[in-house]
Amino acid sequence: MEVLKIATAGSVDDGKSTLIGRILYDTKSLTDDKLEAIERSSKQKGFDYLDFSLATDGLVAEREQGITIDVAHIYFSTAKKSYIIADTPGHVEYTRNMVTGASTSQAAIILVDARKGVIEQTYRHFFINNLLKVKDIVVAVNKMDLVDFSEEKFNAVKEEIIRLAARSDYKGQNITFIPVSALKGDNVVNKSVQTPWYHGATMLEHLEGLNAQDVYEVSQARLPIQNVIRPKTEEFHDFRGYAGKLYGGSLSVGDEVTVLPSKTSSRIKEIYHFDKTFERAERGASVNITLENDINISRGDLLVKSSELPKEAKQIEAKVCWMDAKNLVAGTKYLIQHGANRVVAKIADVQKVIKTDFSGEDAAVNKLTINDIGVVQIKLAKSLFYDSYVDNKANGSFIIIDAQTNNTSGVGFIQ
Amino acid sequence: MSTILHSNALENEAIYIMREVAAQFEKPVLLFSGGKDSITLVRLAQKAFYPAKIPFPFLHVDTGHNFPETIEFRDRLCEELGVELIVRNVQDNIDAGKVQEESGKYASRNMLQTETLLDAIEEFGFDAAIGGARRDEEKARAKERIFSVRDDFGGWDEKNQRPELFDLLNGRIDLGQNVRVFPISNWTELDVWSYIEKEDIEIPSIYFAHKRETFVRDGMIWTADDDVVYREEDEEVVERMVRFRTVGDMSCTAAVLSEAVDIAKVVEEIRDSSISERGARIDDKRSEAAMEKRKQQGYF
Numbered sequence: 221m222e223v224l225k226i227a228t229a230g231s232v233d234d235g236k237s238t239l240i241g242r243i244l245y246d247t248k249s250l251t252d253d254k255l256e257a258i259e260r261s262s263k264q265k266g267f268d269y270l271d272f273s274l275a276t277d278g279l280v281a282e283r284e285q286g287i288t289i290d291v292a293h294i295y296f297s298t299a300k301k302s303y304i305i306a307d308t309p310g311h312v313e314y315t316r317n318m319v320t321g322a323s324t325s326q327a328a329i330i331l332v333d334a335r336k337g338v339i340e341q342t343y344r345h346f347f348i349n350n351l352l353k354v355k356d357i358v359v360a361v362n363k364m365d366l367v368d369f370s371e372e373k374f375n376a377v378k379e380e381i382i383r384l385a386a387r388s389d390y391k392g393q394n395i396t397f398i399p400v401s402a403l404k405g406d407n408v409v410n411k412s413v414q415t416p417w418y419h420g421a422t423m424l425e426h427l428e429g430l431n432a433q434d435v436y437e438v439s440q441a442r443l444p445i446q447n448v449i450r451p452k453t454e455e456f457h458d459f460r461g462y463a464g465k466l467y468g469g470s471l472s473v474g475d476e477v478t479v480l481p482s483k484t485s486s487r488i489k490e491i492y493h494f495d496k497t498f499e500r501a502e503r504g505a506s507v508n509i510t511l512e513n514d515i516n517i518s519r520g521d522l523l524v525k526s527s528e529l530p531k532e533a534k535q536i537e538a539k540v541c542w543m544d545a546k547n548l549v550a551g552t553k554y555l556i557q558h559g560a561n562r563v564v565a566k567i568a569d570v571q572k573v574i575k576t577d578f579s580g581e582d583a584a585v586n587k588l589t590i591n592d593i594g595v596v597q598i599k600l601a602k603s604l605f606y607d608s609y610v611d612n613k614a615n616g617s618f619i620i621i622d623a624q625t626n627n628t629s630g631v632g633f634i635q
Numbered sequence: 636m637s638t639i640l641h642s643n644a645l646e647n648e649a650i651y652i653m654r655e656v657a658a659q660f661e662k663p664v665l666l667f668s669g670g671k672d673s674i675t676l677v678r679l680a681q682k683a684f685y686p687a688k689i690p691f692p693f694l695h696v697d698t699g700h701n702f703p704e705t706i707e708f709r710d711r712l713c714e715e716l717g718v719e720l721i722v723r724n725v726q727d728n729i730d731a732g733k734v735q736e737e738s739g740k741y742a743s744r745n746m747l748q749t750e751t752l753l754d755a756i757e758e759f760g761f762d763a764a765i766g767g768a769r770r771d772e773e774k775a776r777a778k779e780r781i782f783s784v785r786d787d788f789g790g791w792d793e794k795n796q797r798p799e800l801f802d803l804l805n806g807r808i809d810l811g812q813n814v815r816v817f818p819i820s821n822w823t824e825l826d827v828w829s830y831i832e833k834e835d836i837e838i839p840s841i842y843f844a845h846k847r848e849t850f851v852r853d854g855m856i857w858t859a860d861d862d863v864v865y866r867e868e869d870e871e872v873v874e875r876m877v878r879f880r881t882v883g884d885m886s887c888t889a890a891v892l893s894e895a896v897d898i899a900k901v902v903e904e905i906r907d908s909s910i911s912e913r914g915a916r917i918d919d920k921r922s923e924a925a926m927e928k929r930k931q932q933g934y935f
Contacts, residue, residue: 223644223821251908291798292778295771295823302645304821316798323800446654451687459686465651465802493640494682504642506650508685519658543798557803560658619803626807628797 224430225304227325227354229318229345234331235362239402240294240305241272243424246409249296250275269403291321300428315576315591316543318348319631323617326435327356327427334367334399338380343577346381350388351539351593351633353613355435357395358426365401369414374399387578390610394434398423436503439468440607442530442615443523444559445479449508461492461508462517464560467614469528471509472500476526479517480605485526486511520561522605522615530605530615535568537635539609540596542588544622544629548596549587554629556600558618564601565620571595588630596632609633645826646679649818651802652781653683653765656816657690659806660763663816666752667693667713667720669705670882671838672767672819675827677712678836679818680765692719694764696751698744699726700884708839723755739865743887753789756813763806765816771823782806783815824880828905832898842901844878844893855889 228236241258244250250258254275262271275294294305306321308314322328328349332342349357359381367373378397385395398407399415400423406412409424421429449461471477471488478485491498492508501507509523517523524530542548548567556565572583573594588594609616620630656663665680667673680689693713697706713720725747728734734747756764770776780796782804797805806814819827831838848859850870857864859872864886866872877890878901895901 293770293821295821297823297825302823302826320798320800324802446651447658447684449684449687453686456686461686463654463683465647491640492685494685498638498640501640502642504644504647505640506647506654506683507640555807557805559803560655614801617801617803619800619805621805621807623807626805626809628800628805631798631800 222300222432223302223304224327224427224435225306225325226427227306227308227318227321227328227349229308229321229328229330229348231331231333231339231341234333235273235402236307236331237273237275238271239329239331239360239362239400239408240307241270241275242402242405242408243305244275244294244296245270245272246405247296247298247424272402291317298424298428303427315344315348315593316541318345319352319541319543322349322352322354323631325354327358327430328354329358329360329423331360331362332377334361334363334370334373334377337373337377338384340577342381343384346384346388347576347578350390350393353390353392353437353610355393355437356430357393358423359395359397360402360423361397361399362402364399364406364412364415365404369399369406369412371415371417374418384578396420396426398426437468437613439612440528440530441469441471441503441525442467442559442607442612443471443507443509444561444614445517445519445521445523446560447519448517459510460514461510462523463506463508464523465506466501466503468503468612470500470502471507471525473498477511477523478526478529479515480522480524480530480532481603482516482521484515486513486515488512520559522559522561524605530607530612532603532605533600534603535597535599536604536606537571537595537597538618538632539574539593539635540588540620540630540632541593542590542630544627545590546622546625546629547587547589548594548620548630553623555621555623556598556604556618556632557621558604558606559615561604562621563604566599568597568599571597595635598632606634608635645819645822646682646830648802648821649676649679650683652804652816652818653680655804655806656763656765656818657684659804660814662759662761663691663763663765664694664721664756664759664761665689665691665765666767667695667709668767668882669695669701669709669839670767671827671831671842672769674712674836674838675819675822675830676765676767677716678830678834681716689716689718691765692721694721694723694752694755694759694761696748696755697722697724697726698748698884699724700744700886702839702841702879702882702885704839704841705882708837712837721755721759723751723758725751727751728754744884745887749789756789761813762808763814763816765818767819768815768817769822769824769827770817770820779817779820781817781820783817784808785813785815787811825902825905828898828902832902838898839882841879841882843898844876844896844900846874847877847890848872849875849877849890856892857889858885861885 258274261274292307308317308321330345361377400407407422443464445462445464447463475488489510556563572581573585607615616634618632622629849856850859878893895904
């Protein structure tokens with residue numbers, strides 16, 4: 221069961237919901253009762269076409285406003301893959317939603333209105349997918365029907381985004397440009413006859429062609445320990461297993477491993493998944509491993525290969541996206557959740573705010589307000605064993621929890 | 636022991652969530668209805684903690700309108716697994732006059748389950764309740780978080796949800812709050828069925844095609860062999876070959892015509908299906924925003 225999660229981003233009128241609705245319709249993912257509901261609602265609103273955006277707009281409040289306000293998840297599948305679309309709104313004030321959607325996605329669709337070309341919003345979407353290291357980016361140049369399927373308009377968008385990509389920090393992205401009309405269905409699932417000058421894949425063809433190596437980072441194995449499994453039964457009397465989800469790379473039986481923070485070493489004895497044992501576990505697997513030696517391990521510890529130790533520090537620098545109405549200021553204490561580990565942290569300094577439209581930085585600001593992205597120095601009560609986000613996503617990121625409200629107030633990407 | 640463990644992303648995610656629940660909460664409970672989604676949860680919980688036993692009890696909120704096949708199945712499964720089963724009855728709240736039963740054509744006890752669930756959470760002091768809801772079931776569920784915080788009244792504030800980034804789940808709550816946990820949030824109905832087939836998981840017989848006395852109302856097929864389902868005199872009873880896609884309250888769960896007598900045929904049928912699962916549940920049809928409203932009131 222191959223699953224591809226895609227983040228979508230676009231401005232209010234780019235036709236994002238229509239595009240998603242179109243994908244669902246053309247892949248026959250809309251069931252009869254849902255299609256009927258769309259027909260009914262479209263008629264009620266007096267449209268002479270099917271308003272596919274109604275397939276995705278979820279909550280009552282949104283339907284009233286006619287806009288999407290949070291991350292919504294949409295599911296469809298083909299014979300080849302299961303797809304999850306994390307649909308996020310494109311307004312500037314919803315940076316946090318876009319960051320949230322991108323954090324779990326392997327691919328992103330950025331919508332551009334062919335009439336308007338690349339606008340400030342496009343910069344922001346591109347910036348966030350770049351910051352989050354989303355590997356596969358599809359730039360869907362939409363509403364091509366309204367510019368007579370003009371190749372020049374399409375190329376103008378393409379050139380500008382290529383220029384933008386040259387200025388960004390993360391160069392590992394694969395960017396594909398596709399001329400589409402979500403409303404009419406051109407190049408979304410079915411190839412358009414209106415764009416004879418375009419020889420690339422349709423949007424769905426492109427997504428279908430993506431393999432694991434195209435979308436996942438190749439990195440070092442990191443196993444944050446979630447639980448210690450001790451059955452204490454007759455059959456498994458001395459069993460002591462360490463359960464967790466494996467990130468970044470694979471682990472094999474016999475590997476010499478080190479457990480942090482204790483820095484004790486052992487070898488992997490068995491890799492369990494339910495009642496079966498395996499020789500090797502791949503990235504992404506939820507496993508339960510046993511070790512050759514009895515060493516003291518508890519929740520929050522990190523297990524790595526002894527040859528691939530992470531960095532260790534009591535102060536870190538991170539890019540932080542702030543998600544709380546209460547501002548982030550220096551001197552305040554928070555909890556950092558990094559993998560299965562929670563550490564008390566103090567904000568040492570808010571160094572600068574980074575403008576998400578590529579227009580630079582503001583070092584004069586000493587706080588982050590909601591939807592800001594900035595560079596922050598954080599002091600930790602205990603050593604953190606981490607990687608840079610550019611090297612290892614899972615071990616290079618954390619969330620910031622406000623211990624007073626229990627809110628998830630922000631997310632950090634370690635430099 | 637020579638094979639490589641290939642990852643099934645949805646299964647791995649669900650196992651990860653189960654383990655986070657066990658680690659982050661003091662008194663979790665698994666909401667078990669005897670339906671296919673909660674049966675899938677049970678398998679995932681087994682996988683998460685093997686070779687240890689599942690470290691939390693199961694809670695069944697019994698509407699009193701369950702298919703007898705489901706109850707029999709529930710009791711047998713819990714005994715096999717050696718887990719504690721807690722049953723709380725909607726009927727008790729009705730008898731005590733705490734809630735009033737609906738009457739008439741579309742009377743259902745689905746809404747009444749909420750009260751019983753909230754009472755049970757309070758009675759046992761559960762801080763996390765694991766449920767089998769999926770985001771693809773209904774539009775308002777599409778925005779549900781994996782760890783969804785509820786207030787003392789079970790209320791869901793959809794505009795004020797915590798963001799969930801990467802795999803990181805924040806289960807910190809205040810006293811009196813509790814969290815609904817949805818490990819199979821990202822599964823579709825087809826994913827669940829395919830998993831049941833692949834894992835060879837036993838499910839109640841009503842999920843497979845069988846002959847049943849039924850009648851038709853508003854284009855949907857209803858069971859006629861139990862008096863909890865309200866039927867008018869002129870609604871004709873006919874024996875049909877049917878199966879159920881969900882096993883909730885009998886009074887609001889419609890059957891579908893089917894020849895699918897085994898799991899492989901059910902999967903095939905779901906794949907070709909053109910009616911969504913909740914399309915066969917009348918309580919969601921009451922209004923377009925029905926589910927969202929119920930959830931704000933604490934519905935599961």
